[in-house]
Amino acid sequence: MxxxxxxxxxxxxxxxxxxxxxxxxxxxxxxxxxxxxxxxxxxxxxxxxxxxxxxxxxxxxxxxxxxxxxxxxxxxxxxxxxxxxxxxxxxxxxGDTTPLVLGLVLVGFLVPMALIDLDHQIIPNRLTGPAAIVAIILGTALDPSGEPERLIAGVGAAAFLLTAALIKPGGMGMGDVKLVGVMGFFLGAPVVVAMLVGMVAGTIAGAVIMARKGVAAGRKTKVPFGPFLALGGVVAILAGSPIMDAYLRTF
Ligand SMILES: [Zn+2]
Structure with missing residues (x-):
């Protein structure tokens, strides 16, 4: 071990x-x-x-x-x-091949996506595109019966963030929308945990920046959202299913 x-x-x-x-x-x-x-x-x-x-x-x-x-x-x-x-x-x-392989590969994509977003405020299609394809190929090969759930999770997550981005332009970009789509293809339903953690972490970071720089200057500061979503993705890889189960048992 x-x-x-x-x-x-x-x-x-x-x-x-x-x-x-x-x-x-x-x-x-x-x-x-x-x-x-x-x-x-x-x-x-x-x-x-x-x-x-x-x-x-x-x-x-x-x-x-x-x-x-x-x-x-x-x-x-x-x-x-x-x-x-x-x-x-x-x-x-x-010992659980599907989440093991999908988790390892997703980390391999999240690290460069988060860092490039941090450096350039962009999540390149040259990462999100291949990541989506790899997720679908691996998911279908390793666990065909679970693939529909992962596809729905990816499309649903992307649609949710797209709606949010359209309602409040300037906050999230299309790169973030594609990123959560990719995370859904890898994670399935626990992508909800990833988005929740990402939004909470991003909101806290935004509040900290406003507290330090003042509200006006803080609002102008460009904070890329990708690194927070990637952080949420890591939490979901490591503990997404138990968090989902605990939540569903509580409510
Ligand atoms: Zn040198």
Missing amino acids: ITVILSAALGGLLLGSFLNVVVYRLPAGMSIVSPGSACPGCGVHVRPQHNIPVLSWLMLRGRCHDCAEPISARYPLVELMTGVLLGAVAAVHM
Whole structure:
């Protein structure tokens, strides 16, 4: 059991390293496979021994080996976060193939979506499109009888957020609508938990910003909603079904 969790976490570190590349290159329209990573300061290609997730950054003390240009701490943090998340998904869903696989893959899409939204206030179709296709293919292959529920959940969630976006323009964008659709395709009914957590977290963050900057300036501050929805998605992956069950038992 420990072996499985550690393998997932290790895979997550490596995946996180790749996702850093995706987050940097995809919005810029660059290829995510070639060329290999190079230092933006001196252009020297990153050597394999300096490309080990987290460890290399620590050993290089956050600087390029060749020109000492600082390397953002975000890179090792994203690697660490992806490792922890995949380890957690493996621990929670061990032995239950469908939620395990769908959860692992969804994390792999949520991390770059949240970070690109944070950086550029956009969730690229080049992520949401493939994510939707992968969700439907995997869901149908692993659990055909559950696929209708996941399809309905995705379409329903997207329709709900689309309505909200049309009623109150400027808050949520079409990227957010597609994101919750994708989450529904992966999660099924627990996408409700993801949306609820995302909205609560986003509202709290908005209130904190207004409290700090004042209401007028706070309203003008652009806060991307994607990272909060992604956070909700993670909560739903890890605890969506028990939360839904508890809710349904209570009411
Ligand atoms: Zn350099």
